[in-house]
Amino acid sequence: MNVYLTFDIEIWCNGWNQLDARFPAAFERYVYGRSPHGEFALPQTLSILDEHGLKGVFFVEPLFAARFGVDPLREVVGLIQARGHEVQLHLHPEWTDEALQPLLPNVTHKRQHLTYYDLQEQTALIGHGLRLLADAGAAPVTAFRSGSFAANRDTYRALAQQGLQVDSSLNRCHAVSGPDLRGSADLDQVSHIEGVQSLPVSVFRDGFGRLRPAQVGACSAAELRDAMDSAHRRGQREFVVVSHNFEMLQAGRTQPDWVVVRRFRALCAHLQREAERLPVRTLAHGIALSASTAPWQRAQARWGSTAWRIAEQLRRRWS
Numbered sequence: 001m002n003v004y005l006t007f008d009i010e011i012w013c014n015g016w017n018q019l020d021a022r023f024p025a026a027f028e029r030y031v032y033g034r035s036p037h038g039e040f041a042l043p044q045t046l047s048i049l050d051e052h053g054l055k056g057v058f059f060v061e062p063l064f065a066a067r068f069g070v071d072p073l074r075e076v077v078g079l080i081q082a083r084g085h086e087v088q089l090h091l092h093p094e095w096t097d098e099a100l101q102p103l104l105p106n107v108t109h110k111r112q113h114l115t116y117y118d119l120q121e122q123t124a125l126i127g128h129g130l131r132l133l134a135d136a137g138a139a140p141v142t143a144f145r146s147g148s149f150a151a152n153r154d155t156y157r158a159l160a161q162q163g164l165q166v167d168s169s170l171n172r173c174h175a176v177s178g179p180d181l182r183g184s185a186d187l188d189q190v191s192h193i194e195g196v197q198s199l200p201v202s203v204f205r206d207g208f209g210r211l212r213p214a215q216v217g218a219c220s221a222a223e224l225r226d227a228m229d230s231a232h233r234r235g236q237r238e239f240v241v242v243s244h245n246f247e248m249l250q251a252g253r254t255q256p257d258w259v260v261v262r263r264f265r266a267l268c269a270h271l272q273r274e275a276e277r278l279p280v281r282t283l284a285h286g287i288a289l290s291a292s293t294a295p296w297q298r299a300q301a302r303w304g305s306t307a308w309r310i311a312e313q314l315r316r317r318w319s
């Protein structure tokens with residue numbers, strides 16, 4: 001079973017007021033995440049991957065560069081590519097109305113999700129994202145993930161028009177993800193949608209019976225291990241793990257979140273040990289689409305692995 005370690009890389013300025021004044025500190029926090037213990041945003045993420053000989057897929061959000069210029073974006077792309085990891089496209093259209101040069105005609109207000117834009121607008125925004133990444137020195141982009149997992153059928157038509165081969169936007173735990181595709185497209189397995197390969201974020205059933213996306217910051221290491229092992233046993237071909245550039249930092253503080261740091265290290269150590277059974281792949285060359293012979297069954301984590309996550313959360317709240 002192929003495993004994809006994917007990271008959505010984005011910069012937020014803690015609201016939309018005083019953007020220009022806030023951007024330098026936001027960039028430092030979201031890109032470097034400096035703390036007394038080291039740089040726990042991108043640098044530590046890349047180092048942990050490198051220590052375990054794993055390659056990551058980094059979906060980088062570029063629209064902020066339409067406001068602040070391409071140099072900061074070039075710095076982000078450079079950090080990732082210099083260590084041999086992959087840059088792909090992530091898009092948060094919240095930035096559309098903040099651009100210095102309008103990205104779309106007649107933008108009068110903020111529209112959060114890509115699904116709030118029509119086909120022509122989605123195609124244009126994806127085109128702007130690709131152009132900005134190319135200007136920032138990114139290697140040719142082949143894959144996409146929409147901000148907040150917001151995608152609809154028009155998103156796939158727009159991706160096809162822009163020549164992108166792979167999409168990893170679908171996440172069945174989010175209502176904005178494929179609202180018009182539920183029932184007509186596969187939200188769990190690799191499939192083709194409008195000529196684009198769809199590689200959904202993996203969602204497993206946790207030990208208490210609830211659906212949970214495989215996200216580093218939101219699952220215990222044991223849950224992720226259980227989910228991957230169970231998916232593998234059930235004949236699943238692909239498993240997609242999600243994280244963000246800021247997940248190893250405590251919210252609003254310049255301190256590492258040691259719980260998440262330990263989880264990420266444990267996940268990488270497991271994948272290094274299990275490299276034959278669970279090889280970690282990237283997306284530059286697309287994915288080999290082949291029908292699974294086994295009937296689809298959702299991966300599951302054990303009760304104890306979920307109970308451990310709850311204990312971690314409680315301990316964090318009181319520490």
Ligand SMILES: [Zn+2]
Nearest residue numbers: 008010147148
């Ligand atoms: Zn995002």
